[in-house]
Amino acid sequence: xxxxxxxxxxxxxxxxxxxxxxxxxxxxxxxxxxxxxxxxxxxxxxxxxxxxxxxxxxxxxxxxxxxxxxxxxxxxxxxxxxxxxxxxxxxxxxxxxxxxxxxxxxxxxxxxxxxxxxxxxxxxxxxxxxxxxxxxxxxxxxxxxxxxxxxxxxxxxxxxxxxxxxxxxxxxxxxxxxxxxxxxxxxxxxxxxxx
Amino acid sequence: xxxxxxxxxxxxxxxxxxxxxxxxxxxxxxxxxxxxxxxxxxxxxxxxxxxxxxxxxxxxxxxxxxxxxxxxxxxxxxxxxxxxxxxxxxxxxxxxxxxxxxxxxxxxxxxxxxxxxxxxxxxxxxxxxxxxxxxxxxxxxxxxxxxxxxxxxxxxxxxxxxxxxxxxxxxxxxxxxxxxxxxxxxxxxxxxxxx
DNA sequence: TATTGTTATACTCTATAACTATA
DNA sequence: TATAGTTATAGAGTATAACAATA
Numbered sequence: 288x289x290x291x292x293x294x295x296x297x298x299x300x301x302x303x304x305x306x307x308x309x310x311x312x313x314x315x316x317x318x319x320x321x322x323x324x325x326x327x328x329x330x331x332x333x334x335x336x337x338x339x340x341x342x343x344x345x346x347x348x349x350x351x352x353x354x355x356x357x358x359x360x361x362x363x364x365x366x367x368x369x370x371x372x373x374x375x376x377x378x379x380x381x382x383x384x385x386x387x388x389x390x391x392x393x394x395x396x397x398x399x400x401x402x403x404x405x406x407x408x409x410x411x412x413x414x415x416x417x418x419x420x421x422x423x424x425x426x427x428x429x430x431x432x433x434x435x436x437x438x439x440x441x442x443x444x445x446x447x448x449x450x451x452x453x454x455x456x457x458x459x460x461x462x463x464x465x466x467x468x469x470x471x472x473x474x475x476x477x478x479x480x481x482x
Numbered sequence: 483x484x485x486x487x488x489x490x491x492x493x494x495x496x497x498x499x500x501x502x503x504x505x506x507x508x509x510x511x512x513x514x515x516x517x518x519x520x521x522x523x524x525x526x527x528x529x530x531x532x533x534x535x536x537x538x539x540x541x542x543x544x545x546x547x548x549x550x551x552x553x554x555x556x557x558x559x560x561x562x563x564x565x566x567x568x569x570x571x572x573x574x575x576x577x578x579x580x581x582x583x584x585x586x587x588x589x590x591x592x593x594x595x596x597x598x599x600x601x602x603x604x605x606x607x608x609x610x611x612x613x614x615x616x617x618x619x620x621x622x623x624x625x626x627x628x629x630x631x632x633x634x635x636x637x638x639x640x641x642x643x644x645x646x647x648x649x650x651x652x653x654x655x656x657x658x659x660x661x662x663x664x665x666x667x668x669x670x671x672x673x674x675x676x677x
Numbered sequence: 678t679a680t681t682g683t684t685a686t687a688c689t690c691t692a693t694a695a696c697t698a699t700a
Numbered sequence: 701t702a703t704a705g706t707t708a709t710a711g712a713g714t715a716t717a718a719c720a721a722t723a
């Protein structure tokens with residue numbers, strides 16, 4: 288019902304060719320990758336995600352870096368599955384959130400606090416602007432910089448996104464037990480040296 | 483002296499143009515990316531890693547997915563800095579470790595338990611084999627499959643790598659307090675659904 | 678001279694299609 | 701027909717160099 292079902296569902300979605308990082312928008316055609324197909328595609332119901340075999344993984348399962356990576360992969364998959372209908376990547380969600388909480392800030396400031404390079408942030412903002420979710424306006428005080436805002440549509444989308452994201456957090460709380468989620472976040476912040 | 487100094491040092495290294503993911507080997511020339519330089523490079527001592535500004539990030543700092551991502555970035559940077567002399571990426575280290583603990587297993591088995599696609603694992607193994615760290619041998623029972631082993635050199639390198647990695651874990655224990663590291667790993671395993 | 682936004686570019690990682698050889 | 705390894709390819713993410721407009 289709670290966390291387990293939702294997270295498990297996300298994994299299954301991936302096993303069935305999930306959109307993963309770049310979820311295709313509702314009506315858009317799925318992204319084609321790799322060599323161009325020469326024949327029509329077949330159903331392919333193969334369960335490609337491996338079951339646990341009898342390999343010895345004890346050398347890795349207690350390593351912070353390894354568990355961190357596996358956890359991040361799982362969470363991002365889950366996130367992408369939940370946000371598929373909104374067509375939002377985790378990175379895009381974080382950008383919208385920071386803009387909403389800091390309207391009118393410079394492009395480079397938004398990028399910097401998120402650990403995104405100025406140069407790569409240009410394309411990200413282009414995409415959000417093209418979708419009518421964010422907008423750039425020239426700063427009155429400094430003609431070099433762009434002040435960034437969310438549009439009405441961006442605010443509306445973010446409102447829905449926040450709800451979905453809150454549900455994910457609740458599922459984590461269910462999965463990790465009372466206080467477990469808070470403990471996890473606190474430990475991760477120490478490791479990441481946030482604040 | 484313990485965790486804080488080591489981890490902080492890693493961040494500084496990055497700020498000064500760290501090798502990050504693909505640490506250049508000791509003697510090799512650093513990798514050149516982006517547009518071809520038209521002038522000679524300058525020192526560039528700029529501290530490009532931003533100081534915390536007054537932006538409101540409260541919407542993100544309690545989100546599991548976001549803190550997870552930032553933590554993973556920090557840990558991988560730290561890892562890469564520590565392993566620079568060995569010229570090992572986190573992924574390569576995990577491969578060597580699994581091979582060492584499971585000698586003679588099929589190529590695809592190793593890849594699968596690590597969540598690496600067969601197709602991408604071919605190149606990874608090529609590199610390790612080219613460096614004389616791992617080797618493939620044809621299976622006697624199934625001519626299709628390759629049994630994978632570490633070479634003498636691979637075992638020696640891994641021994642050193644394990645030491646460095648253990649030091650990192652100890653630094654996490656120091657940073658996160660008594661039991662903090664174990665708690666973190668336990669929570670991450672739940673989230674990642676390992677075991 | 679330094680900063681902001683930008684384009685062009687290149688490397689890494691990840692993902693899919695298709696081929697070869699075995700089973 | 702299915703599996704193991706492989707090659708070729710494509711997209712996303714991320715990194716650097718250089719430049720124009722502005723400070």
